[in-house]
Amino acid sequence: MTTLIKWKNHHIQDVEVNLLLHALNERYGYDFTGYARASLKRRLLDLMSYFELEHLTQLIPIMLYDEAVAQTVINSVSVPTSEFFRDPFVWAYLRENVIPLLASFPRINIWQAGCGFGQEAYSLSILLHEAGLAGRSHIFCTDINPEFLHEAKKGCWAIRNLNPWQNYYEKSGGTGEFADFFIEQKNSIAIRANYKQNVEFVQHNLVNDDVFKEVQFVMCRNVLLYFGEELQNHVVSLFTRSLERGGYLLLGSGENILDLKEHHPRLELLDYSLQIYRKTMGITSHV
Amino acid sequence: MYKMLVIGLSAGGMPLVKQLLTHLPNDYSLPIAIVVHLPKDHQSNFDKVLDCVTNLPVSIVHDKEPIVEGHVYIAPPSYHLLIEQNHHFSLSEDKPVKSVRPSIDVLFSSAAEVFENDLIAVILSGANSDGADGMALVKKLGGLCIVLNPAETEFNTMPNAVIKAVNVDYVVSIEEIISLLVCVDEKE
Ligand SMILES: C[S@@+](CC[C@H](N)C(=O)[O-])C[C@H]1O[C@@H](n2cnc3c(N)ncnc32)[C@H](O)[C@@H]1O
Numbered sequence: 001m002t003t004l005i006k007w008k009n010h011h012i013q014d015v016e017v018n019l020l021l022h023a024l025n026e027r028y029g030y031d032f033t034g035y036a037r038a039s040l041k042r043r044l045l046d047l048m049s050y051f052e053l054e055h056l057t058q059l060i061p062i063m064l065y066d067e068a069v070a071q072t073v074i075n076s077v078s079v080p081t082s083e084f085f086r087d088p089f090v091w092a093y094l095r096e097n098v099i100p101l102l103a104s105f106p107r108i109n110i111w112q113a114g115c116g117f118g119q120e121a122y123s124l125s126i127l128l129h130e131a132g133l134a135g136r137s138h139i140f141c142t143d144i145n146p147e148f149l150h151e152a153k154k155g156c157w158a159i160r161n162l163n164p165w166q167n168y169y170e171k172s173g174g175t176g177e178f179a180d181f182f183i184e185q186k187n188s189i190a191i192r193a194n195y196k197q198n199v200e201f202v203q204h205n206l207v208n209d210d211v212f213k214e215v216q217f218v219m220c221r222n223v224l225l226y227f228g229e230e231l232q233n234h235v236v237s238l239f240t241r242s243l244e245r246g247g248y249l250l251l252g253s254g255e256n257i258l259d260l261k262e263h264h265p266r267l268e269l270l271d272y273s274l275q276i277y278r279k280t281m282g283i284t285s286h287v
Numbered sequence: 288m289y290k291m292l293v294i295g296l297s298a299g300g301m302p303l304v305k306q307l308l309t310h311l312p313n314d315y316s317l318p319i320a321i322v323v324h325l326p327k328d329h330q331s332n333f334d335k336v337l338d339c340v341t342n343l344p345v346s347i348v349h350d351k352e353p354i355v356e357g358h359v360y361i362a363p364p365s366y367h368l369l370i371e372q373n374h375h376f377s378l379s380e381d382k383p384v385k386s387v388r389p390s391i392d393v394l395f396s397s398a399a400e401v402f403e404n405d406l407i408a409v410i411l412s413g414a415n416s417d418g419a420d421g422m423a424l425v426k427k428l429g430g431l432c433i434v435l436n437p438a439e440t441e442f443n444t445m446p447n448a449v450i451k452a453v454n455v456d457y458v459v460s461i462e463e464i465i466s467l468l469v470c471v472d473e474k475e
Contacts, residue, residue, distance in 0.1 A: 010400045038369035038397045039379035081380040225350050254363050254378050256349035
């Protein structure tokens, strides 16, 4: 007879994380098994104190039978951190280099994937308005989380954000009056209706949904961070297929595509610190 | 044989980490990951400041970057820095821990789970208690725990909090920290 081996708690917790993710996938169809594990594990273990549990696996039966609990778990997996004109140097680059080139396409379709509460979507809308392109452009914003999409559609944020976001906007080269893009309410700011016109919010899961549009620009910042390497590769391929030749892909400035040449030969890195890529013109040789 | 060195610092830690890197040999082989809390506008050139004092390559981490020997890595401002089981870094925008992001606790805990007793963790100075929980896990999983002697810095809340929470291996001066770190990396 073999004796059972003692394991350290953190290894046992890895087993618990796996079991929970499988239950969530099988019961609700949300597959987070390919997400980057270290931070995912932290977020899930935080739920233990929230639900006052001793072990993560105790959450499984509760979550299986109670959809509200499952929604709480799903919300804790995806994090909607965002700001208007976040990383102003990136927006300055878009304003000066990408938007003018997009202008050469007759119709401009943009896919903004992982939109959270919509700050980035409306930043982009402002940029297109300022470039006089709003009339022939359309921004498709997608997120896995219907609650986030609902908030993003509303387009309201706490008023205390106004100053820092205005600061970013100015640093990005914006010359308008930032406050004019919003209607000020008591404690909040609401984006004005004309910046909503060409923005559409759709539920889409990057893990298992397919390409849904041909676009000239894909913007997906700080979403791939949450994915493991295999899933990231899968999603970058999805973006590449969605892009028209010569179209752009923008990731978060702290992100990174590993082994680009090998896995994504159709993408060319334009700037590492900006994490901006372009789909090659790629005239296929066998034609 | 140790495989990874993690360092946490906050207020008052800048001159200390510069001194530390200055005195590491050019062929120092342990990869070094650093979490520092600084006011937002100061953070952006932290890598350049450190790059000036050492011949080891210094860079701000990008997500999914593989850990390379003899390289100094810095957590980017406003992101948590973590280590995955495949020895690649990862970043997250999860909420601040003890009101800071990057959090020393987050780096130390994830490094401890991956490297267990192959890890060395160092706390320098700071005015909050970030690092204490992370160091506790480093200790529990068999890593080497080093803290700057609180008498050596005016910002001693951080080293004191760690010493109070964890029975660390060394509470010593910055010179002694340097010789310990050089010593463990000496090749036969
Ligand atoms: C940190 S936010 C990024 C917000 C915005 N792109 C920015 O950078 O400012 C990450 C977003 O990715 C979404 N997300 C996570 N997993 C996803 C998936 N599988 N498919 C689509 N969106 C996902 C989350 O719901 C969250 O809103």
